[in-house]
Amino acid sequence: YLRSKTCPMSTDGFLVPNTPMVHIHIAVFDELTVIGVTSSQVMFDVIGTQTLLRAWTRLLAGENVDAIQGMDWDVAPFESFRGACDVNLVRGYGSHLPGLLVPLVRLWMRGPEVRKLIRVPKAFLEELKREIMLDLKLKGLSERVDIYDVPLAWWLKISYSVRKCGDKTPIHVHRPVNLWPMCIFPGDSTLTHPYINNTSSTIPLPPLAVSAFQTEPLGELALRIWRAITLYHTDLCTIQAEL
Template identity: 50%
Template structure:
């Protein structure tokens, strides 16, 4: 019944709800959400990023420093999400105080060590792994109860409750480690934006003078406002688009998807030595062919995963697989709003920007399921590298697509029926954050204050299966760590290798 109520409420909101015409409220700074903030399904997603730190930290120190950072350097991070006149906006209080705090911060000190039969074995998963081959380690650890307070919103509508900070932090302190959970609507942050905020937080913890920290100007203009060319009508590469009401045409498929094989998110470890051996083999083959092209480790990793995850499909399976790889747009030479450059020439976005500035790179045309099975690892890795290179080499096309978004803010972007969407959290290097400046001084807890494990968790509203969604979570000295979502039966087929023989998974 709860599910039916959620479905009914969602459809009712979509069809009939209209926000009343309201004037701008007093004592707030209003920033309209950009079309990039509201595209690519971000309105429906709430993200919790869990960071497992290898020592016990002082929660009051964490709260005080993050609050100070938001107030003085990143006031946009203290925004509330408001639906006004049918538009979503960030409302930043003109003054942060006890009634309008910059963040929602909660903490619980367990006064015991973390290790327990009732808790996910994080240290065990990190240590009991082989460097000889990739390992499928089992279901992804569930840390939500240690990363979110009971009052933390888990749906976008929860953030629309008046005076609810978009930045929610919950800290669980044990005698041997600390779990920091950072939750927000994906309308607020992308991966690189969250990294910007957390990196400056750890710098402040380490003693850096706050006046020497470059923040994000409250009045910073949207870097995407300049994209206005209405001539481009082809939308975004790799996506179909439709009016919101056309989504009802997919309603039957959505209901059927709820009855499919129950999804399961698995943790995968891929040794760097394993990937480097394959990369060198691929580079050797390219050299023998007289090619000067090269592939990167990340290309080999993604190619390995795609081949592994489709190894069980039939050799004549002609289903197109729409593959999207996340890309940070900040380094692209498409922006002119950088206040520090003083130039009107297209340039990267160099000033700190915590909101969404990312898109996806599609593999076009979409490979067939049978192609992913039959194509060699080297050929698939090279195809991925070529897609990335081509995307970066054509900034004018990126600008046209962003202009199309600005001119079509209410159109929904639809991926293909079967798709893979991969996000690279490792590129943001959360595992390199140093929280040693918040170590509890009175504690005998050992550890350096470094991040042991990085675990993002996404909740969609209304519920939608996440099959085909995955991420490179982090890298450590010896391996890359991934999370991938498939159905339980499909995981069993992948383990056994299906049509393609047994896969190198433990």
């Protein structure tokens, strides 16, 4: 609610030429000042935005810019997976036209975006998690669900409840994941140097039919998500191969 009128509010807005990738919002009240940041996921992930803001605030505090550790211009942590990029490729709109057209065509086919703001109280999610954990314990299962698995399962169940009963259409869900802390980089280490660009990927959950979201209990859906996430984090070789 503190964003200015110049900050894009939709996908169309971010596609307008010369639109800044980072927007800073400052709201001054009598007792405090609130500073907000909006950045494009295309350029930054959360960790990248954090790295940028830490360096920026240190600079504003008067520190010497040379003393602030930054990202090297030639840092390329993902080259070890695919090799160096071909710098001889033709750059410009022409070379990227197919990639740009795909999201635009999808947007045109789906029609205009409809913005919805949904607030889910944390206490509500914690109570759902508590009930699910109690049910798992009664079933004799030692597994668990995370507080982040519950809202995803709840939202999917709500979203597909309006579809036709018995719908067998497979739904492929991808959950965002941050690759930064994973030991998949050279030397089987994490990404230890500053890097502000996107290091996120997705965890593919096993596809489920629409009818499963309608009939399966919330706890079982959340447990499916937790199992997929756990398996993903233990199979580092597959992650490296996919990159």
